[in-house]
Amino acid sequence: MTKEVQDAFKAGIPIFIGYVPAAIAFGILSKGCGITFLECFLFSAVVFAGASQFIALNLLMTGMGPGGIILTTLLVNFRHFLMSAYLSTRIGRIARKYIFLIAFGVTDEVFSVLSFKKGQLSKTFVFILQLSAYSGWISGTVTGYIMGGFLPEILTKSMGVALYALLLAILLPEIKKSTKAVILVIASGLLNTILIKLDILPDGWTIIVCILIIASVGSFFVADDVQEEVCE
Amino acid sequence: MNNLIPLILGMAAVTYGPRLIPFLMLTNKKTPKRVDAFLKCIPVAAIGALIIPGVFNATPDMPLAAISGMAFTLIYGLWRGGIIIPVLGSVAVTYFILFLGN
Known part of the structure; x- marks a missing residue:
């Protein structure tokens, strides 16, 4: 295993760990809202955007139509435009061939890790990081939908802090400097x-x-x- | 409830678009220094706004629980660094405080 691959896993595991509980919460809420397992899975697999998925569930419950929800999603996720703008200045020459794949996985946390990585970003590093994030998000969603009822409420509630802690932990080395x-x-x-x-x-x-x-x-x-x- | 697949696909499109377009725009161009400095500040500005004030509502019944969890992340992270322990530890501390509070 090269150093690059090792570094990528080291950076990816925490995102995985942070995403699982957040996605479990999404799975549980989806089930509570009465949407099907397939729909819940597709939300996470195709949209792959934490905050707007939760907001979409809320809006569905208020009875808002698809047009309004899609517009809200656009507004909520538009911040990724700025994040991608930054990342596009950082990716290496080879990674540029894969922008269509890389762009799909630009989440807040992936962006945060990538932005503080030194030097040009290689496709290996970016993909391993994004796959860790994606697999955590999907597996958590599925777990939450299926197992949600069995987890103690206090545990799922305390998992709400995980993503914030993840962002803070990513930020700390920068703050120290x-x-x-x-x-x-x-x-x-x-x-x-x-x-x-x-x-x-x-x-x-x-x-x-x-x-x-x-x-x-x-x-x-x-x-x-x-x-x-x-x-x- | 109606079929949600069209909604999901629509949401996917408006999520993917903003994530993709900047890559298409900026690729292979040298950015001016001022723009570069601006882009460089995006991570810190973004993370600040992503954490605050959302974290104060992460455990809505008892904001103190999430704040204690974050305090652990801050102290341990500054002291030893790393990410896994600060993240898992924050969940553990939050759990503990929620547990005591109930």
């Missing part, structure tokens, strides 16, 4: 809190506005670092 990163993270979180409280933007757009504003402000601070890297 740079005070600027700490400031940007907290500023982004505060801005998001304010925007949600103001309640003027549709679901998912508060995050997009935060990324646009905070990354614009941040770009003035990191411009020097970028130059350093170019010079290396």
